[in-house]
Amino acid sequence: MGFYANHSLVDDAKRHGVQVRAVHPNESVWESQVCGAELCLGFGVVEGLGQAKTERLLQERARRPFQDLNDFVLRGGLGTQVLQRLALGDAFRCFGLEQREALWQVLDLQALAARSQGPQLGLWDQLSVAHNPSRFKGLNAYQSVAADYQAFGLSTRAHPMQALRGLIKLPKALCADARQAPHNSFFSTSGLLIVRQRPGEGKVIFATLEDESGLLDMVLFMDVYEKFRDLFLNHAFFKAGGILQRDQDSMSLLLKDLQALKLEEALKVGSHDWR
Numbered sequence: 001m002g003f004y005a006n007h008s009l010v011d012d013a014k015r016h017g018v019q020v021r022a023v024h025p026n027e028s029v030w031e032s033q034v035c036g037a038e039l040c041l042g043f044g045v046v047e048g049l050g051q052a053k054t055e056r057l058l059q060e061r062a063r064r065p066f067q068d069l070n071d072f073v074l075r076g077g078l079g080t081q082v083l084q085r086l087a088l089g090d091a092f093r094c095f096g097l098e099q100r101e102a103l104w105q106v107l108d109l110q111a112l113a114a115r116s117q118g119p120q121l122g123l124w125d126q127l128s129v130a131h132n133p134s135r136f137k138g139l140n141a142y143q144s145v146a147a148d149y150q151a152f153g154l155s156t157r158a159h160p161m162q163a164l165r166g167l168i169k170l171p172k173a174l175c176a177d178a179r180q181a182p183h184n185s186f187f188s189t190s191g192l193l194i195v196r197q198r199p200g201e202g203k204v205i206f207a208t209l210e211d212e213s214g215l216l217d218m219v220l221f222m223d224v225y226e227k228f229r230d231l232f233l234n235h236a237f238f239k240a241g242g243i244l245q246r247d248q249d250s251m252s253l254l255l256k257d258l259q260a261l262k263l264e265e266a267l268k269v270g271s272h273d274w275r
Helices: 006-015 051-063 069-076 080-088 099-115 141-152 160-164 175-180 222-227 229-234 263-268
Strands: 019-021 033-035 038-040 186-197 204-211 214-221 237-247 250-260
Touching (some): 051 069, 069 099, 080 099, 141 160, 160 263, 186 214, 214 222, 214 237, 222 229, 229 250
Parallel strands (some): 019 038
Antiparallel strands (some): 033 038
């Protein structure tokens, strides 16, 4: 699919009505695959988890399914960083654990293992932190999606822009609303920048902005590019404004203004039910 990342393909599938299922300790295999009418993500999307380790995990799972997080950590044979990514990526919800609670228990189990002098299974049966979800403050919408991206490079729960709405101030118009705006009108929206292109040594930069509604192509002439160069190259989330240009079935935004979104505001906001 060329320059489109996994998260863009997954979000486009969701926009077309495809249900996407997250990584599951007892159901996922290495490759993502079609399961009936759903797309089931495989362990291959997990950052830092190779196919060889996945095959060993699947062999262990074939002996018997993983019963809980304790069992998964003990028998799965995965490294610290991968386990932490799975925890924050919400892969252990099937075991009744929220993200932060799962992360805490992973850290706790690993600390117990480090203190043991051998395969003392009794240590793995005694968590020093009781299963008590109320002790952990839930992640807000953006924090949850950001954790998914850190773990898998994508999120099945929401597009990042969907998660940001209501947490920070954004233009009301979505990328898809540009299709209804008149030719040569000024249009302002916000989104995740997923494509940056400069063909050869051309004097025009092409970019694509994405939100939960779809994609919007943008054109930057060199004077505009030089004005916003640092922002354009060093940030991912933007407010963008410009003149809509139409040519038969194609449409693009001739960029005039670009502002980086202040994501630190979203990270400070408390727990929020985005669903």
